[in-house]
Amino acid sequence: MDAQTSKQSMIPGIPNQISARPNETFKAGLLRKGVAWAATLALGGCVLAPGPYMGVAPREDTTTQADGQSAPAEIVQNGITFRLHALNGEMIAQLAAAAAAPFAPSALPRVVPSAYRVRSGDVLRVIVWDHPELNNPGFSALTTSIVSVGATQSTGMPAATSGGNLDPNGRVVQTDGTIYYPYIGRVKVAGLTVDQIRQDIFKRLDKAVSNPQVDVSIASYRSQKIYVSGAVHTPGTISLTDVPESVSDAISGAGGYSQGADLSAATLNRGGKVYPLDLYAFFYDGDVSQNVMLEDGDVINLPERRLKKVFVLGEVNKPVSQIMPVGPFSLSEALSDAGGLNGISANASQVYVFRQGPGRTVDVFQLDAASPGMLVLGDRFELQPRDVVFVDAAHVTRFYRVVSQILPFASSLYLGTEAFK
Known part of the structure; x- marks a missing residue:
């Protein structure tokens, strides 16, 4: 074996038996090794690097508006549009102002x-003083206690007894809106006030009784x-x-x-x-x-209020489905009630709140809770019923991966059976 052959045979991965074309054999060996290493790195990258999940294609996390300014990230999956918003002081102020606006x-x-107007079913009590024979049913067997007021005047004080065969509840307004009264017959009372009824009965009864003292009241509102x-x-x-x-x-x-x-x-x-x-x-x-x-x-x-819930999921110590208390309920309170973030696995910079928007849209608010100052913003961010709080794991990820993880739950929660059509 000559020097050239010995030198080439010492290269790793190249067999001792070489062809008559040593340069081509050398290149082929390197090519095979390169393909193997490339395949290994590609497979490892799929596992280690953040990327698609549950069929969500990778895409940029932000879009650009026509005026060149950055717009919230937007992802459309299963017909649902997820829009990402970074929580900051301005955003929380806008949300708080919208929530504080009362109903117009x-x-x-x-x-x-206005004065009560009698209708069919009401029960009237009609009393004509000093004329017990005309008095209201239930007061038919009335005895009159005479109270002297001078030599020629007296006041009749009606007092009900257990005798008599008339309705003790009074005169019921019939379905045609009338009542019957002695000497004057049927009187239309529906739609009138008590004072109007009293004046009508007085005018009609004055023809049979001299200067009648009529009192009308409602015995039962029905x-x-x-x-x-x-x-x-x-x-x-x-x-x-x-x-x-x-x-x-x-x-x-x-x-x-x-x-x-x-x-x-x-x-x-x-x-x-x-x-x-x-x-x-x-x-x-x-x-x-x-x-x-x-x-x-x-x-x-x-x-x-049992249907007024918020859901805290992901890397928290105690995932919960919690009924909102009376009054405001902040993001910081919800995380605290869930036992706080998991100190080992949680990524404090990726706390998300999913909230149903108009139509088939979901607004996603991201809070960077890794900064103590941002925790104050979390306490100012008020949750709404059916909000989903999701804390991502402590690894580098992207918005589309978070959406893919929460997608099945958000779809069934916000869209119900529509999510499966």
Whole structure:
């Protein structure tokens, strides 16, 4: 073996038996080794480097607007558009201002308090003083206690006894809106106030009784009702009386709201149209615009707060599905209730809040909790019902990978059965 052959045979990976073309053999060996190393590095890169997950194709995390400014990252997956927003002071101020805006008072229906008008089903009590034979049913077997007021005047004080065969409840307004009264027959009373009814009976009765002293009152309010349902102690109907009824009166009449009531999501149903009521703003912030006056047929509903949940997932010590308390609930509180971030596996710089937006969109807010100053922003960031808080693992990752990890849960949570169509 000559010197050239000995030199080439000492190169690793090259066999001792070489062809007549040593240069070509050498190149072929290097090529085979290079392909092997390239394949190894490629497979290792798929495992170690951040990249696609669950079929999500890699793409840039930010887009550029027409004016050249950076826009939030946007990813479309399974027909859902995920938009990334970095949490900073300006963003939190905007969200807080939008959340603090109360319902427009003009959007709520208004009722001007007025005198009660009798309707079919109400029970009237009609009394003609000094004429017990004309007095209201239930007072038919009345005895008259005479109280002397001088030599020629007396005042008849009606007193009910157990005798008589008339209805003790009074005169019920019939379906045609009338009542029957002696000497004058049927009297139309539906739609009239008590004072109007008294004047009508006086005019008619004056033809049979000289200067009758007529008194009319409502013995039982049975024609007009409001309804209170949901998280109150005694849900049911409440009769409207001559005293105007407000939302707070109705809730008080139903025994008050229960501990699990969602005051900020109350509703008023009037004539088939549903109006939102923020009773938390009324009871705790004194916003009287939410305490509207009620009318016949109104339905007040207080939903339960058990559906008002937030979900804390990912690298936390205790993943939870938590019912929101009464009042504001911040991101820092949610993380604290979940036992805080996992000190070993959590990436504090990648705390995400997924929130359903309009249509098939999801807004994703990212908080860099690695900085103590940013934790203050987390305490100012108020969560909303059905928010999903996700803490990513402590490795370099990208937005599309986080979306792919949360995608099945977010799809079923926000879109329900629509996510599987």
